[in-house]
Amino acid sequence: MSLNILLVEDDGVFAQGMAEELRGFDHTVTVAADGREALAAVDSQPFDAVVLDRMLPRIDGISVLERLRSGNMTLPVIMLSALGRSVEKVEGLEAGADDYVVKPIASVELNARLLALVRARGWTAGSADTIRAGDIVVSPTRFRAWRAGTAIDLGKLEFKLLNEFVANADTVLTRAMLVERVWGYDFAPTTNIVDVYVRHLRVKLTADGGEDPILTVRGVGYMLRG
Incomplete structure (x- = not known):
């Protein structure tokens, strides 16, 4: 080990x-x-x-x-x-x-x-302190995230969005699901707020030249490749 x-x-x-x-x-x-x-x-x-x-x-x-x-x-x-x-x-x-x-x-x-x-x-990267998807690690208790060992500077909603993606890696999340879990709304907003924040998140995740880990599923939502 x-x-x-x-x-x-x-x-x-x-x-x-x-x-x-x-x-x-x-x-x-x-x-x-x-x-x-x-x-x-x-x-x-x-x-x-x-x-x-x-x-x-x-x-x-x-x-x-x-x-x-x-x-x-x-x-x-x-x-x-x-x-x-x-x-x-x-x-x-x-x-x-x-x-x-x-x-x-x-x-x-x-x-x-x-x-x-x-x-x-029994402490692993998937314990209560951190969760992992590929080279992305998120600490829900510290509101911190890293990619390939490098810290990512995220705002509160960006962090919540990334945490949701990592916790559900390789699973398609609809825009409605993300709106409810990240923003706390139980109705679909009239703006493209999810798409805007996903774009922001993609920029930060690929700032060091890494591959974009977020897949767009047309007409449905997004999925983080684990």
């Missing part, structure tokens, strides 16, 4: 060494050096798991955890710390960590813990 991991560690030497070792297990690893970078990274792209140092500059690990959980973030988090007393472990777990590991730890053990945690939690 290959994971997309966020490693949050302010010790640059340790972070780079651990990142390289985890990449040796076929994982993709992004390194953040402090709490603010960690929160920005989580906001900018989807991860399968986070390895989070407890003692960080700017925003400490406990605070990062509390912010993630208060925002209904469900992705697995392993807290990594030199502080190993029971009271410190309990504090980390109560803040929302799924596991608490005391440094130093061998990369093979950390890898095993990550894989076991992801399997045990």
